Amino acid sequence: MSNCSNHEPSEGVSWSRAILFANGSVPDAKSLDLAIADTDWLVGVDGGTEHCLAMGLAPHVVVGDMDSLAGEQRARLTREGVRMDVHPVAKDKTDLELAMDLAVAESVCEVLVVGVWGGRLDQSLANMLLLGRYAGRLRVRFTDGKEHGAVLVGEDELEIQGAQGSVCSLVPVSGLVDRVTVEGMQYPLHNALIHQGDTLAVSNRITSSRASVGIGQGILVVVWFGE
Missing domain, CATH: 3.40.50.10240 (Thiamin pyrophosphokinase, catalytic domain)
Known part of the structure; x- marks a missing residue:
């Protein structure tokens, strides 16, 4: 049974x-x-x-x-x-x-x-x-x-709630990711361009109860840590 x-x-x-x-x-x-x-x-x-x-x-x-x-x-x-x-x-x-x-x-x-x-x-x-x-x-x-993630593609946006203090990294898996915007984190970005292999957005930290990541083009993996 x-x-x-x-x-x-x-x-x-x-x-x-x-x-x-x-x-x-x-x-x-x-x-x-x-x-x-x-x-x-x-x-x-x-x-x-x-x-x-x-x-x-x-x-x-x-x-x-x-x-x-x-x-x-x-x-x-x-x-x-x-x-x-x-x-x-x-x-x-x-x-x-x-x-x-x-x-x-x-x-x-x-x-x-x-x-x-x-x-x-x-x-x-x-x-x-x-x-x-x-x-x-x-x-x-x-x-x-313990580790959580999302894949953004094209014109896309992600909201992360309840992860204040957690490390968050953005990893491009397409050749480039355009118009990257990050809010509610220690190192914000606005309409940034990130190429595959760039480490610009690795090891950021979420500083708000609501953080967000948005892109306008490309494929981006977002990873954050926490229970």
């Missing part, structure tokens, strides 16, 4: 957000506060499914080549009716990219990726670039419970 709970959207209501539990580092999955709603679609990304289960939740689908999800967990979830989207180990996409494709196909508006980095540096770098590529189709956010 499972101790995990599942949820479905109300009749006539579609999924609005996909929460992808990736197989990266999550220091304390049991304490994660993701403000899960009935319209959230829970996706276990191979071994990252363990983070979902640690929260006492059952995923709606598990995707990947199943090389890192324990066999007994996979068998139990299958018995409980969880959809298993199994792919071969030899494939052209990572498990996280397969999960992002599922989110696009499900027509959700937003993706929250839990455990997007940690462990292998190559995977962490690839994941950041991957999220940047999908940001034009989905509103992309990510967290491990």
Whole structure:
């Protein structure tokens, strides 16, 4: 018998957000506060499914080549009716990219990726670039419970609330990011131009209960720290 709970959207209501539990580092999955709603679609990304289960939740689908999800967990979830989207180990996409494709196909508006980095540096770098590529189709956010982030694309804006005192960094993943505006931080910016590889906006600090980052063009990853 499972101790995990599942949820479905109300009749006539579609999924609005996909929460992808990736197989990266999550220091304390049991304490994660993701403000899960009935319209959230829970996706276990191979071994990252363990983070979902640690929260006492059952995923709606598990995707990947199943090389890192324990066999007994996979068998139990299958018995409980969880959809298993199994792919071969030899494939052209990572498990996280397969999960992002599922989110696009499900027509959700937003993706929250839990455990997007940690462990292998190559995977962490690839994941950041991957999220940047999908940001034009989905509103992309990510967290491990202590580090939080968002991907801005095109003419876009982000408001950060309740993180006063936290370090915040802006990292361009496109060739350049134009019209960068930062407010509510120690080092404000106004219509700045930041090229890929520039460290101008690394290690800023949030000084207000409400800080904001806006861009006019490009793809920008925003990362901030705090519980």
